[in-house]
Amino acid sequence: MYDDILLATDGERGSENATAHAIRLAALHDAMLHVLFVVDSDVYSAYSGDEYVDEREGPEHGLEEVGEDTLAAVRERAADHGVEVVETLQHGRPHEEIVDYADENGIDLIVLGTRRHPTEYRSLLGSVTDRVVRLADQAVTVVKTEVE
Template identity: 85%
Template sequence: MYDDILLATDGTIASENATAHAVGLASLHDAMLHAIFVVDSDVYSAYSGDEYVDEREGPEHGLEEVGEDALAEVRTRAANHDVEVIEELRHGHPHEEIVEYADENDIDLIVLGTRRHPEEYRSLLGSVTDRVVRLADQAVTVVKTEV
């Protein structure tokens, strides 16, 4: 049923259950697991970085390290279930990059985690998960995490 599954991770607790779910599905369906972490360009472009002399010390580099750690965690969990993983670290708007990657790679299912946010947060900022659900042509599974 699924040949290619895309897990979008942000390295937070909301991604833990989604990772377990995606790895389990990939194992069950003998599918290729794709894992993506998107460094949100809005986060680092909004910061002036005046005290940073070396670009590698700025917030973009820190977010890349978070992404590399998140992808390493997916790789480890997948290896424990004999699931092969293709990893992707991108820069941009997370919802756009996730949907674009899914389209480019003939993804059958997108798996994302989410956690409950206060109504004010959602109405002000929205969520990556909400946007992916609305924009993706693929099936999307949302795995909720109680925090």
């Protein structure tokens, strides 16, 4: 049913259950698991970075390190289940990069995590998950993680 599954993750607790779900699905369907971490360009471009002399020390570099660590952790978990992984770290607006990656790589299913946010947060900022659900042509599975 699924040959290529995309797990889009930010490495936060809201992605924990989605990661486990995506790995189980990939193992069940003998599918390739694509894991995508997007370094949000809006986050680091909004930051002046005045206290950084070397631009590699700025927030962009820190976000890349988080992304690399996140991809490595998913790869290790997937290997425990015999699931092959394609790891990708990209820069851009997360919802756009996720949808574009899915379109360009023949993805059958996108798996995303979500967690509960206060109503005020959602009304002001929305969420990457909400945007992907609205924009993607592929099936999208949203997996909730309760965060205390």
